[in-house]
Amino acid sequence: MTEILSALLLLGGIEDPNGNPPTTKAMAEAFEQLFDFHFNSIYDCQGELYRRKPCNLTKTLDAMKGALMKEYKRKENGKKY
Structure with missing residues (x-):
């Protein structure tokens, strides 16, 4: 859960x-x-x-970003104007 929370915070885009x-x-x-x-x-x-993962700290973040971008593009391509 800490990895997900940290990744979401680093991604930005979430606002109060x-x-x-x-x-x-x-x-x-x-x-x-x-x-x-x-x-x-x-x-x-x-x-x-961060101590446990001294390298590739953004691996989870990069995977989440890739999945989100893929879904966003899929939805954008499917929209009808």
């Missing part, structure tokens, strides 16, 4: 009601409510993630 990017803490709280679990400390979890 004021149009600002959400804080890490706010995103973690949303994930906790949505998936019914608890991060002990999101900042510690992210630190462990």
Whole structure:
């Protein structure tokens, strides 16, 4: 879950009601409510993630971006004006 949360934060594009990017803490709280679990400390979890994956930190992010772009293009091509 930490990888997904971190990737979504790094992707950007998610905004709070004021149009600002959400804080890490706010995103973690949303994930906790949505998936019914608890991060002990999101900042510690992210630190462990970065220590565990010293290289290719963006592999998950790149895969998610590729999948999102593919879906976006598929939907754009299917739209009728």
